Amino acid sequence: MDGHVPSGEPSPGAAPGPVEALREIGFWLERSRAETHRVKAYRRAADIVAELTGDERAAHRRARSWREIAGIGPKTAAVIEQAYDGSVPRYLTELRRAAQPIGVPGKPLRARLRGDLHTHSNWSDGGSPIEEMMRVAAALGHEYCALTDHSPRLTVANGLSADRLRKQLDVVAELNERMAPFRILTGIEVDILGNGALDQAADLLAELDVVVASVHSHLRDDSATMTERMVHAVADPNVDVLGHCTGRLVEGSRGTRPESTFDAEVVFEACRAYGTAVEINSRPERRDPPARLLRLAVEMGCHFAIDTDAHAPGQLDWQGYGCERAVANGVAPERVINTWPLENLLAWTRSPGA
Incomplete structure (x- = not known):
C-alpha cells in the first residue's frame, strides 16, 4: 500500500492521498472480514486513480467528475474528493476507529x-x-x-x-x-x-x-x-x-x-x-x-x-x-x-x- 501498512492501532497521522486512502480502506475491510466485493471496489478504484496522468487527475479534481470514470462509484468518489481536500476521508476514519487493537x-x-x-x-x-x-x-x-x-x-x-x-x-x-x-x-x-x-x-x-x-x-x-x-x-x-x-x-x-x-x-x-x-x-x-x-x-x-x-x-x-x-x-x-x-x-x- 504505497509503502505504508496500518497496524492494529490506527492513529490519525497526516491525511493520506486518495490512492493510499482507498487502499488503506481495503486493508481495514479485509481485516474485519468484510465481503470480498466491497474490498475489491476500493482496490479497483485505487488502481484506476493510480493509473491516471497528472493532467487527468487535475481535470477530474476541478470538475469533481470522479463518478464519470468507469469503476468509481459514489462511495469511492467521496473518498477521493475528501482526500484531495486535505482531510482524512470520513469512511477511513470510521474504519480506523472500529479496528480492534492488539491488547x-x-x-x-x-x-x-x-x-x-x-x-x-x-x-x-x-x-x-x-x-x-x-x-x-x-x-x-x-x-x-x-x-x-x-x-x-x-x-x-x-x-x-x-x-x-x-x-x-x-x-x-x-x-x-x-x-x-x-x-x-x-x-x-x-x-x-x-x-x-x-x-x-x-x-x-x-x-x-x-x-x-x-x-x-x-x-x-x-x-x-x-x-x-x-x-x-x-x-x-x-x-x-x-x-x-x-x-x-x-x-x-x-x-x-x-x-x-x-x-x-x-x-x-x-x-x-x-x-x-x-x-x-x-x-x-x-x-x-x-x-x-x-x-x-x-x-x-x-x-x-x-x-x-x-x-x-x-x-x-x-x-x-x-x-x-x-x-x-x-x-x-x-x-x-x-x-x-x-x-x-x-x-x-x-x-x-x-
Whole structure:
C-alpha cells in the first residue's frame, strides 16, 4: 500500500492521498472480514486513480467528475474528493476507529515475531496474488512469510495439484529474487486424510520449507479415530506445524462449529516427540486451540507457531491476537518457532524429528 501498512492501532497521522486512502480502506475491510466485493471496489478504484496522468487527475479534481470514470462509484468518489481536500476521508476514519487493537500484553511477543507460517493466495482460496500478500507481509515488518496454499483434495478451496504446486514454486523463486532480503518460504497446508496420510506426494513435501498439516474433513470422527489420524500426520518427518487442531469455529459468517474430539495428551506428546509445532491460529473465528488445550501443550513442552491463516493482505495483521492468547496461556517466546531467525527456523523444519 504505497509503502505504508496500518497496524492494529490506527492513529490519525497526516491525511493520506486518495490512492493510499482507498487502499488503506481495503486493508481495514479485509481485516474485519468484510465481503470480498466491497474490498475489491476500493482496490479497483485505487488502481484506476493510480493509473491516471497528472493532467487527468487535475481535470477530474476541478470538475469533481470522479463518478464519470468507469469503476468509481459514489462511495469511492467521496473518498477521493475528501482526500484531495486535505482531510482524512470520513469512511477511513470510521474504519480506523472500529479496528480492534492488539491488547497490551501481546505487544512484546508480536514485536519478536519474524514471520508468519500459514497464509493463502489466490492460487487456492485466498483473494490476492502472491506478490501482494508478501509485500504487505514485508511492510508489516516480517523477515519471512510462508505461502501455504491448500492441497488437491480440498477442491472447494481450489487445492493445488502437484503440477500446480511445482509451477507455484517457480513463481516464488522469481519473486524471492526481486524481494530479497525478504524471503517467501515455500509451503503447503496439506490435508490430513481419513487414514492419517497426507494429501500430497512425500517427495514434493520434502522440497518445501514449511508444511502445515490440518484436518478439514470428517471433523466429527470419534476421538480414537481422530487421535490416530493426527498422530500419524504429526509423526511424518515432512510435517512442521499442526494447523488449527480442533477445527472449531466460534463466530463469523460460516456460523459456529464445535471442537473435534481427540486425546490431546497423546497428540501433543506426538508433536513434542516428533518436532511438530502446535499452531496458535490467530483468525478471530477460530482462536484455536482453546485456552485449556493451549495450556496443556505448554505443560507438555511443545513448540508453537503463531500464524494468521490469512486469506487476504489485511488479515496478515491478525497475528497480534494470537500473541495475546499465547501470553495469556503461558507460551514462552523462545518456544515460538517464528520468533527464530530464518536460518534457525529452516534448520528446524528440515531436520526430521526436530
